[in-house]
Amino acid sequence: MTASSPARTITGYWTDRPLAFKGLVVVALPLAILFGALISLYLASNAETRAEDDVRRAFAIQRDTYQVHALLAEAAAGARGYVLTGQPRFLEPYRKAEAELPATMNRLDGEIRDAEVRRGFERIRRATTQKREGLKTIVALAGTRSRSQQNADALEAALISNKIVLDGMRRDIENIQRRERVLLDQRQAKVEDVRNSFLVLTAISAVVGLLGSLAAVYLFSTGIVRRVRILEHNAELLASGEALNAIPDDADEIGILGQRMHKASALLRAREQALRESEERFRLVVEGVRDYGIFALSPDGNVVSWNLGAERIKGWKLDEIVGQHFSHFYPDETRDFLPAQMLERARAAGTAEDEGWRMRKDGTRFWANVVITALYDDTGDLRGFAKVTRDMTERRRSEQALRAAREDADAANLAKSAFLSRTSHELRTPLSAILGFGQLLELDSNAFSPHHRESVNQIMKAGSHLLALINDLLDISSIEAGGAELRVELIDMNALLLEVHALASPIVSAAGLKFLLILPPNGVKVLADRRRVTQVILNLVANAAKYNRTGTLVELSCAQTDEAVRVSVMDDGEGIKAADVSRLFTPFDRLGEQTRAKVEGTGLGLALSKRLVESMNGQIGFEQRDQGACFWFTLDAVN
Amino acid sequence: MPARLINNEDILERRILVIDDEDANVLLLASVLEREGYSDVHCLTDPEQALASYVALAPDLVLLDLMMPKVDGFMLLEAFARHDQPGEFRPVLVLTADTTLQTRRRALALGAKDFVAKPFDIIEVALRIANLLETGILYERLRPK
Numbered sequence: 001m002t003a004s005s006p007a008r009t010i011t012g013y014w015t016d017r018p019l020a021f022k023g024l025v026v027v028a029l030p031l032a033i034l035f036g037a038l039i040s041l042y043l044a045s046n047a048e049t050r051a052e053d054d055v056r057r058a059f060a061i062q063r064d065t066y067q068v069h070a071l072l073a074e075a076a077a078g079a080r081g082y083v084l085t086g087q088p089r090f091l092e093p094y095r096k097a098e099a100e101l102p103a104t105m106n107r108l109d110g111e112i113r114d115a116e117v118r119r120g121f122e123r124i125r126r127a128t129t130q131k132r133e134g135l136k137t138i139v140a141l142a143g144t145r146s147r148s149q150q151n152a153d154a155l156e157a158a159l160i161s162n163k164i165v166l167d168g169m170r171r172d173i174e175n176i177q178r179r180e181r182v183l184l185d186q187r188q189a190k191v192e193d194v195r196n197s198f199l200v201l202t203a204i205s206a207v208v209g210l211l212g213s214l215a216a217v218y219l220f221s222t223g224i225v226r227r228v229r230i231l232e233h234n235a236e237l238l239a240s241g242e243a244l245n246a247i248p249d250d251a252d253e254i255g256i257l258g259q260r261m262h263k264a265s266a267l268l269r270a271r272e273q274a275l276r277e278s279e280e281r282f283r284l285v286v287e288g289v290r291d292y293g294i295f296a297l298s299p300d301g302n303v304v305s306w307n308l309g310a311e312r313i314k315g316w317k318l319d320e321i322v323g324q325h326f327s328h329f330y331p332d333e334t335r336d337f338l339p340a341q342m343l344e345r346a347r348a349a350g351t352a353e354d355e356g357w358r359m360r361k362d363g364t365r366f367w368a369n370v371v372i373t374a375l376y377d378d379t380g381d382l383r384g385f386a387k388v389t390r391d392m393t394e395r396r397r398s399e400q401a402l403r404a405a406r407e408d409a410d411a412a413n414l415a416k417s418a419f420l421s422r423t424s425h426e427l428r429t430p431l432s433a434i435l436g437f438g439q440l441l442e443l444d445s446n447a448f449s450p451h452h453r454e455s456v457n458q459i460m461k462a463g464s465h466l467l468a469l470i471n472d473l474l475d476i477s478s479i480e481a482g483g484a485e486l487r488v489e490l491i492d493m494n495a496l497l498l499e500v501h502a503l504a505s506p507i508v509s510a511a512g513l514k515f516l517l518i519l520p521p522n523g524v525k526v527l528a529d530r531r532r533v534t535q536v537i538l539n540l541v542a543n544a545a546k547y548n549r550t551g552t553l554v555e556l557s558c559a560q561t562d563e564a565v566r567v568s569v570m571d572d573g574e575g576i577k578a579a580d581v582s583r584l585f586t587p588f589d590r591l592g593e594q595t596r597a598k599v600e601g602t603g604l605g606l607a608l609s610k611r612l613v614e615s616m617n618g619q620i621g622f623e624q625r626d627q628g629a630c631f632w633f634t635l636d637a638v639n
Numbered sequence: 640m641p642a643r644l645i646n647n648e649d650i651l652e653r654r655i656l657v658i659d660d661e662d663a664n665v666l667l668l669a670s671v672l673e674r675e676g677y678s679d680v681h682c683l684t685d686p687e688q689a690l691a692s693y694v695a696l697a698p699d700l701v702l703l704d705l706m707m708p709k710v711d712g713f714m715l716l717e718a719f720a721r722h723d724q725p726g727e728f729r730p731v732l733v734l735t736a737d738t739t740l741q742t743r744r745r746a747l748a749l750g751a752k753d754f755v756a757k758p759f760d761i762i763e764v765a766l767r768i769a770n771l772l773e774t775g776i777l778y779e780r781l782r783p784k
Contacts, residue, residue, distance in 0.1 A: 425706070428736035432757035433663035439761045440670055467758060478739065 014219065015227070016251040022224060026216045033212040037205030044198030051191035057111045058184040064108045065173045065180075068124065071097040071104070072131050076166055079135050083142045083155060094135055101128065114183055120176040127169040134162040227254050234258065238265050241272070293389035296375075299382045301326050301343055313368075313391045315361030326387065329358045331365060346372040346385055355392065367396040416477075424474035431470065435463045472604035476587065479611040486529045486615060490638060493558050493565055494523045500534055501556060504541040508554050511545040513571075518557035524565045526635040528616045533635070536609045536620075540569040540631045543605060548573030551628055564618075564634040572628040584622055585610040609633070645773045653772045654679040656698035658689045658715065659734070660707040664757075668702055668734075671761045672768070686710040690718045698729065699775050700768060705735040705746060716749035728778040730771040734759065 014022075075097035081090035105125060112118050141155045227247070231254060234244045244265045247258040286294050286307050293310030295303055302325055306318040314321075314329060321328075327339040334356065345352035351373045358368040369390045375383045438459045445453045501517045508515040526533075537556070544554045551572030558567050576584065587607040613620040613633045620633040655677060659665045665682045672680045683692055686707045693701065693715075701719070705712030716731060723729055730752035735742065738756040746754055753767050 425736050428757055429661060429706075430663065432736065432759065433661070433667050435758040436664075436667040436671070436761055440667070440674065443674070443761075463758075474738075 033209045040201045047194040054187040297385040346374045367393045514553040516555040524560045525638045539605045544571040568632040570630040653699040657682045657702045659704035701731040
């Protein structure tokens with residue numbers, strides 16, 4: 001963070017506040033000022049009312065004091081008239097004063113606020129009481145009608161004292177009047193003051209209110225409006241995909257909105273960039289593909305794009321073919337229906353594939369593989385078709401050649417197998433006679449000379465060997481002819497291996513070897529032909545026993561790998577020369593024919609085993625060991 | 640000789656018809672049968688005469704080869720079956736060089752009572768012949784008169 005100026009700190013503080021706070025401030029500020037002005041207005045008008053009240057009371061006091069004076073003066077005059085005339089008519093003012101004075105005095109008592117005036121009023125009140133007493137006395141004296149001297153003296157004294165009281169009272173009233181006038185002036189001056197200060201206060205309120213509103217508008221403008229304008233401009237830029245103007249990263253909603261907008265803009269631009277690059281790549285790839293003709297069709301089948309591969313395969317250049325209908329690519333015999341059919345299929349199923357003859361620009365034909373894919377937009381409207389064409393002419397030619405070759409080979413193979421089968425059969429029939437008669441002779445051999453016995457023996461031995469050969473040949477040929485009689489069943493390998501071990505033990509023992517059997521701890525099961533599996537294992541064990549001239553044992557074992565069961569037959573004999581390994585499974589190729597002339601066998605055992613195992617989806621193979629050989633085969637395991 | 644339920648002489652008197660197009664095989668079977676002591680053996684190398692002979696001789700057992708020219712063993716098995724009266728027991732032992740499963744199944748399905756592959760062990764064949772004849776005699780004895 002860099003040090004910022006106080007001004008920046010304040011505006012920063014302001015812009016960082018949430019919008020609700022700003023709104024509150026902007027609305028509350030003029031309201032508060034307005035409220036203050038209203039209060040001052042109220043106070044001012046209150047003060048003025050009070051001042052006017054004072055003035056009004058001053059006038060009332062003046063009036064009432066005059067009235068007191070007037071009532072008393074009139075009462076005194078009336079009393080004098082009554083004294084002089086004795087006519088009760090003159091008593092009217094006296095009676096009026098007696099009636100009205102108490103109320104007037106009370107009113108005055110209630111209205112007087114000033115201490116000096118009150119002192120004067122108290123004197124007046126006393127004087128009034130004296131005066132009324134005096135008048136009462138006068139009236140009483142005058143009413144006695146006994147015109148005595150004493151009476152006349154008392155009356156004169158009362159009149160004189162009354163006159164003195166009234167004079168004193170008149171002075172007091174004048175004093176009060178004077179004082180009240182002074183007070184009235186003071187109060188009127190005060191009213192003027194209050195009115196003036198109210199005017200000033202109103203002016204100040206107006207100015208402050210104006211300033212407050214201006215400040216609020218300024219704050220609103222700096223805090224919101226100006227920044228919203230920037231945002232609005234940025235939004236326009238965003239809409240038109242241009243780069244946004246930088247904005248300060250303020251912490252309020254507008255600031256956050258601005259930052260989000262920047263983020264969105266960056267994201268959009270990155271995506272747009274990626275999309276543009278991807279489109280560019282894609283376009284380059286499509287245009288550059290040479291082995292596939294890739295082009296687009298309008299919904300009614302006119303060419304709208306064209307790549308290098310299409311040009312190479314079909315011969316038209318981009319500007320020659322765009323706008324043309326794609327039925328140009330079809331030869332005469334299919335042009336009328338196949339293009340429409342293809343589009344219909346693509347429309348119905350999404351994609352349509354076809355292989356057949358198509359035409360190049362120069363009219364030559366090629367064998368094409370065509371895939372048409374219907375292109376729909378987001379709303380499900382058909383936008384057109386993408387068409388991918390491959391020139392399969394070469395491949396078709398080679399496939400046809402290959403197929404023909406394979407068919408020839410298969411036919412030859414079948415013919416060979418049929419021939420072998422027939423031959424084996426034809427050989428067995430006479431052999432049946434030879435062995436049958438040989439056995440007859442053998443049964444009667446007690447009667448023969450040793451020489452003849454030996455001859456019969458040789459006939460039987462050679463005949464048996466020939467029979468074994470023929471049987472193996474027949475087996476191989478029947479497998480190759482596809483007529484192998486597999487009776488597939490679920491086999492428990494452990495049980496089968498135990499059986500085979502028992503079956504083959506005499507052969508291995510006869511060769512002077514030990515025969516080990518190693519079974520997997522958990523039994524394994526395979527789907528295979530029991531007789532064939534037994535035949536293969538017997539064959540491998542017999543081979544091991546036959547050829548192990550130097551070792552001491554033959555080992556039969558079984559193990560399960562991932563999906564296969566593997567049966568191995570191992571011995572610790574001389575093993576097999578590396579050069580001979582490739583010939584192991586070839587018919588009649590008995591290894592070491594010269595050196596092992598004494599070893600019996602048809603030379604078909606391994607070849608037959610290989611065919612049997614393969615007919616059951618298995619594999620057979622050989623591994624050289626440090627000491628001896630290992631033949632193995634696999635079968636599909638059943639879990 | 641294993642113990643039999645039937646007197647050996649009774650078995651040896653039964654009538655046997657041998658049908659095979661190979662002279663050598665017919666001779667071999669005849670020799671084996673003769674050596675065993677059978678007295679009523681008839682041999683045939685022309686399969687076209689086989690049905691007539693079968694009807695004429697009404698043999699107790701037929702030894703039949705399957706692979707023969709013109710009229711093969713399967714056709715004869717069908718013909719024999721058509722000719723046989725209900726309740727008659729005339730076992731046919733098939734002897735053939737064709738040992739395929741299909742052939743064995745087909746022969747047995749057509750009524751052959753036993754099946755031996757060529758070349759055969761003559762002692763085994765002799766035993767099977769005796770067994771079939773013994774079965775035939777037992778069958779006749781059980782059959783209500």
